[in-house]
Amino acid sequence: MDEELLSIGAFAARARLSAKALRLYDRLGLLAPARVDDLTGYRYYRAGQVERARLVALLRQLDMPLARIAEVVDAGDGGLAAERLAAYWADVETRVAGQRTLAEYLRGRLSGRSSEMYGKFEVDTVDMPEQVLITETRHTLADELPAWIGAALSRLEEAAHGCGGVTGAPFVVYHAEVSEESDGPAEACVPVADEAAARRWAERAGAARGARVRVEPAHRLARTRITKAQVAHPQILAAFEAVEEWMAAEGLSAAGPCRETYFADWDAAGPQDPVCDVAFPVTPSR
Numbered sequence: 024m025d026e027e028l029l030s031i032g033a034f035a036a037r038a039r040l041s042a043k044a045l046r047l048y049d050r051l052g053l054l055a056p057a058r059v060d061d062l063t064g065y066r067y068y069r070a071g072q073v074e075r076a077r078l079v080a081l082l083r084q085l086d087m088p089l090a091r092i093a094e095v096v097d098a099g100d101g102g103l104a105a106e107r108l109a110a111y112w113a114d115v116e117t118r119v120a121g122q123r124t125l126a127e128y129l130r131g132r133l134s135g136r137s138s139e140m141y142g143k144f145e146v147d148t149v150d151m152p153e154q155v156l157i158t159e160t161r162h163t164l165a166d167e168l169p170a171w172i173g174a175a176l177s178r179l180e181e182a183a184h185g186c187g188g189v190t191g192a193p194f195v196v197y198h199a200e201v202s203e204e205s206d207g208p209a210e211a212c213v214p215v216a217d218e219a220a221a222r223r224w225a226e227r228a229g230a231a232r233g234a235r236v237r238v239e240p241a242h243r244l245a246r247t248r249i250t251k252a253q254v255a256h257p258q259i260l261a262a263f264e265a266v267e268e269w270m271a272a273e274g275l276s277a278a279g280p281c282r283e284t285y286f287a288d289w290d291a292a293g294p295q296d297p298v299c300d301v302a303f304p305v306t307p308s309r
Contacts, residue, residue: 027069027070028057028058028067028068028069029067029068029069029070030065030066030067031045031046031056031065031066031067031068034067034068034070034072034073034076037070037073038072038073038076038077038080039077040076040077040080044080045066045068045076046066048076048079049066051089052089052093053079053089053092053093053096054072054075054076054079056068057069057072075096078095078096079092079096082095082096082108085111085112085115086115087111091107091111094107095107095108095111125256125257128257128258128260128261129257144247144249144261144262144265144266145247145248146245146246146247146265146266146269147245147246147247148243148244148245148246148305149243149244149246150241150242150243150244151239151241151242151243151244152241153238153239153240153241154190154191154214154238154239155190155214155215155216155217155218155221155236155238156212156213156214156215156236156237156238156239157179157182157183157186157212157213157215157221157224157225157234157235157236158179158210158211158212158213158233158234158235158236158237159175159178159179159210159211159232159233159234160198160208160209160210160211160233160235161175161207161208161209161211161232161233162206162207162208163201163206163207163208163209164201164202164203164204164205164206165201165202165203165256166203168201168209171209171211172195172209172211173289175211175232176193176195176211176213176285178232179193179211179212179213180193180213182213182224182228183213183215185220185224186215186216186217186220186221186224187215187216187217187220187221188215188216189213189214189215190214190215190216191214192214192284192285192286193211193212193213193214193284193285194211194212194282194283194284194285195209195210195211195212195282195283195285196209196210196212196279196280196281196282197209197210197280197281197282197283198210198280199280208233210233212239218236218238221236222236224236242278242279242304243304243305243306244282244300244302244303244304244305245266245269245270245273245275245302245303245305246266246284246300246301246302246303247262247265247266247269247300247301247302248297248299248300249262249297249298249299249300249301250294250295250296250297250298251289251292251293251294251295251296251298251299252294252295254283254298254299259283259301262301263281263301266281266301266302266303267303270303270305274307274308275305275306275307275308276305276306276307276308277303277304277305278303278304278305278306279303279304280304281301281302281303282301282302282303282304283299283300283301283302284299284300284302285298285299286298286299286300287299
């Protein structure tokens with residue numbers, strides 16, 4: 024015998040949800056009625072749908088995106104649904120940890136403890152020679168940035184084998200702000216030995232990835248060295264601001280956009296190992 028169908032009111036009472044919520048779940052594609060009367064438009068549900076209805080309601084209380092809710096409730100038994108929920112919650116905890124760190128950083132700024140925050144960074148200058156660079160440029164938001172940096176620098180370092188080899192540490196230049204609202208652009212750069220070969224590479228690579236060659240003149244950088252843990256946002260913001268504060272105290276002005284230079288093996292480095300210089304090209308203030 025077919026399972027008895029319940030009116031939306033009866034089903035809502037059994038699921039401990041409102042009829043309005045059930046209509047919303049139907050509209051969102053999360054819980055469709057078993058039958059809709061063609062004449063009246065009344066919705067009818069099977070009693071066996073109660074558990075799914077309750078699960079959807081609970082998952083929405085976790086602020087889970089609709090697509091992730093569908094993945095969980097459609098996973099069925101066997102532990103897959105629990106694994107998908109665990110993966111989502113791990114993402115939530117990572118985001119909250121980052122927000123907590125950002126809040127602490129902002130609390131320090133707003134309470135006037137800037138000098139305390141910046142004091143842990145040692146800033147100096149270094150003279151850089153003229154360099155031939157093969158580069159990729161992309162507009163990217165902050166959440167996409169780490170993956171793009173890794174992929175772009177890997178492509179460029181591979182290309183460098185045909186351009187006389189890598190002659191210096193790879194770096195990323197920020198031509199405009201990269202944040203959750205601003206998409207740069209950012210430019211990944213690898214110094215190479217053979218300019219002619221580099222220009223041939225750029226012609227082959229084309230403009231699809233924003234690939235090009237440029238010669239960067241000799242210049243001086245104001246920089247501070249940071250650990251792998253400090254590369255994370257917002258610690259890295261404090262490092263850039265520490266360099267800017269030091270520049271102002273030393274009578275130096277930025278002569279170009281800021282950058283991050285990666286000189287260590289990222290995968291092999293531990294959280295407290297130095298991996299990166301954050302820096303600004305500088306010139307004496309007028």
